[in-house]
Amino acid sequence: MLQANSASGMSVSDDCKQKFMELKRKKTYRYIIFKIDEKLQQITLEKTGAPGASYEDFTAQLPENDCQYGIYDFDFTTEDNCRKSKIFFIAWSPDTSRVKAKMMYASSKDCFRREMDGVHYELQATDASEMDIDVIRDRAN
Template identity: 30%
Template sequence: MTSGIQVNDNVKTYFEKMKVNKTNDNSDKRIRLVTCTIQNDEINVDKVFTQDMLGKDGVPEDAYLVLVSLLHDNACFYLMYDCHLETKEGIKKEELVFGTWIPEDIAVKQKMTYASSKQNVKNACKGVKHDVSVNDRATIMPREAFADCLERLTPAIVSLEGVLLSGGGAKK
């Protein structure tokens, strides 16, 4: 069941900017993480983190740590994450991850609204390789747990955001 909550065009615009990176684009302005929330019965972009924001003004240096820092028990959001990883074969990849943060202890009405609106956002953001639903920090912390979530489509991940995973990678 999907809700009647509409997705604002700004969500689609940011997603398209994340999806299409051109070689002549300024890499510092590259969008690495976008969060979206339900505001006034519409899904809107809430926060945007570009490459040049990482490591400044109290923002962590890598996009994964920024994502982890946003996980609060009193707020839900949708996320689009430009995840940089490396496989066991030495292949560096940049993959788009779509996800939801819906903490277990959030009010039932808010939980149901976000869960039932997720498909609306997914439909607006065609072309995402990974879909991650998170309701507990243990799902994505430590990095190895997050890599395990991604391994269904990208096997043998050995580093995430340039940080080597313990044991040489996620589960084999």
């Protein structure tokens, strides 16, 4: 329990907030991936994806054995032919990651999520099937 309490004191770097605003307002990025820096006790920027990046590009950047947070800007066309965009927050926590990492990410998620004002949907995924493109499409529609 001690780890969860200390982990909930995690701060979010200004860079994270700035990049999110750029994705949301200017469409500068297709996706952003964040990680927890245990030494700094801070959520930091890991990677960004160019506006032309695909969902497959995004999911390929998530580590197989470690937790991370991801923001993905999903563009789609509705049944009545309207172009829309929905921002997804994905808490990636694979079963194979360390218990301490899972605890830190789980206890810091709500605080981080509050900093990302403008996210439409949230997904928790422990394996790739839980965040498959079809899952994203279904949620967006």
